[in-house]
Amino acid sequence: MRYQFKFRPYQRRFLRSLTTNHGRWDIREGIILRLTDETLKVGWGEIAPISWFGSETLEQALDFCRQLPGEITDETIFSIPDELPACQFGFESAQEWESEFFSIPNAPCPMPNAQFFSALLPSGEAALNQWETLWQRGYRTFKWKIGVNAIANELKIFESLIHTLPASTKLRLDANGGLTYEEANLWLWTCDNLKANPEIPLEIEFIEQPLPVEQFQQMLELSKSYETAIAIDESVATLGQLAACYQQGWRGIFVIKPGIVGSPSRLRKFCHQHQVDTVFSSVFETAIARLAALKLAAELSQNNRAIGFGIDHFFEQEETWFQTLWNDL
Numbered sequence: 001m002r003y004q005f006k007f008r009p010y011q012r013r014f015l016r017s018l019t020t021n022h023g024r025w026d027i028r029e030g031i032i033l034r035l036t037d038e039t040l041k042v043g044w045g046e047i048a049p050i051s052w053f054g055s056e057t058l059e060q061a062l063d064f065c066r067q068l069p070g071e072i073t074d075e076t077i078f079s080i081p082d083e084l085p086a087c088q089f090g091f092e093s094a095q096e097w098e099s100e101f102f103s104i105p106n107a108p109c110p111m112p113n114a115q116f117f118s119a120l121l122p123s124g125e126a127a128l129n130q131w132e133t134l135w136q137r138g139y140r141t142f143k144w145k146i147g148v149n150a151i152a153n154e155l156k157i158f159e160s161l162i163h164t165l166p167a168s169t170k171l172r173l174d175a176n177g178g179l180t181y182e183e184a185n186l187w188l189w190t191c192d193n194l195k196a197n198p199e200i201p202l203e204i205e206f207i208e209q210p211l212p213v214e215q216f217q218q219m220l221e222l223s224k225s226y227e228t229a230i231a232i233d234e235s236v237a238t239l240g241q242l243a244a245c246y247q248q249g250w251r252g253i254f255v256i257k258p259g260i261v262g263s264p265s266r267l268r269k270f271c272h273q274h275q276v277d278t279v280f281s282s283v284f285e286t287a288i289a290r291l292a293a294l295k296l297a298a299e300l301s302q303n304n305r306a307i308g309f310g311i312d313h314f315f316e317q318e319e320t321w322f323q324t325l326w327n328d329l
Contacts, residue, residue: 003035003043003095005072007065009058012286014314019123021147021178022052028284028315029058031065035072035094045094046289048259049086053283054213054237055260056084078263085238085262092264093292117141118172118279119310123148125157131165134313141170141205141306146187147178155190162194167201170306174208177234181218184210191228205305206253209233216245223252231255231279238262239270246274255308258293259283271300281308284315 011029018025033045047065051057064087068076077091119139121127127144134142144161146154158173165171179187184207191204206229211219213235223230231253236242239262242254254276260283261267271278280297282290290309297307 001037001074001095003037003072005068005070006034008032009062010286012315014284015316016122016314018284018314019148020145020174021176030285030289031058031061031090032286032288033065033090033094035091035097043094043097044288045090045092045097045292046259046285047086047090048283048285048289050257050260050283053234053257053260054241055086060084061087080263082238082240082262086260088263089259089261089292090289093289096264096292116306117310118143118170118306118308120308120314121145124154128157128160128164131161134310135166139310140168141172141310143172143174143208143308145176146173147175147183147210151179151183151186155186158190162200162202165202169202170205171202172205172208172231174233175210177209177212179210181211181215184218184222188222188226188228188230192226195227204228206231208255209235213241216248216250220249223250229253233257233281236261239266242267242270246276251277253277253279253305255279255281257281257283258296259285259289264292264296267296268300275302277302277305279305279308282311284311 009029009031011027013027014025030046030048033047035043047061049055049058049061061084064084077095080088080091117139118141119134121142121144122130123145131142173187187207187210191207194200194204208231210222210230216235219230219232229252232245232250233255236245236254237257237260242261256278258264258280278301280293280301285293294309301307
């Protein structure tokens with residue numbers, strides 16, 4: 001199949017800065033793709049890299065798009081190198097696009113009920129003030145960033161949070177690889193004690209990526225030493241890393257970010273072959289990549305875990321922004 005190819009870079013400012021162990025993030029940048037096939041069917045895709053997480057940089061993605069001709073083929077798409085995983089996802093998603101589910105001028109993406117989503121809380125004490133608004137919108141699973149401030153302060157906030165959240169809540173703690181081995185042990189010990197405390201009925205579902213990527217063996221050891229589950233995220237940013245961690249013995253939870261993991265077709269093959277325990281998660285993409293990612297999550301998710309796409313409160317509504325993009329492309 002041959003496609004007419006167009007692309008446009010974009011910038012979207014967060015309503016509030018996103019702070020993690022990797023630093024502060026104020027503007028989401030990416031690239032929107034449009035492929036028009038020989039029957040004039042239009043497919044949309046999105047390249048939303050996060051270089052500090054393990055994907056290519058935005059500039060590398062732009063360079064790749066700029067060097068392509070105005071007409072490309074399936075062969076072009078399936079020969080995108082593994083060093084450009086966000087590009088692989090964007091182009092394959094555009095090729096697979098099912099237009100009946102979405103039209104650009106009416107941009108909101110079809111979303112499942114909020115109870116199937118994990119909502120991201122702001123880091124620090126701000127979480128204490130925002131969870132209730134998200135609860136009222138239907139969220140029952142929350143993720144809170146740790147490893148951002150001093151551990152003593154975060155443990156105090158955590159103590160307040162667990163006594164404030166309703167009993168039916170599931171809480172995920174995400175360190176983004178920002179803890180030391182000693183701190184990871186302390187957090188896991190604290191969470192194990194909570195599990196044993198009948199007065200704290202909420203569930204600590206898992207601690208996400210407690211240690212840096214290069215400390216995989218220590219995370220593997222910790223996963224066998226505590227009852228509280230560990231999920232790996234930065235360690236499996238791309239398909240190559242996903243396969244490597246599986247081969248090294250990881251049988252815990254894999255957090256998969258479709259927007260940067262790489263080829264959707266190869267991801268499907270891996271997940272069907274190994275039946276891994278997955279949590280699909282956002283990369284703060286627009287509705288274009290989100291729809292493609294949600295389709296993958298619906299197909300490949302195991303164990304009925306909430307997916308990490310509860311992030312719409314970090315941006316303004318998309319309708320006006322998409323209308324401008326539509327007119328531009």
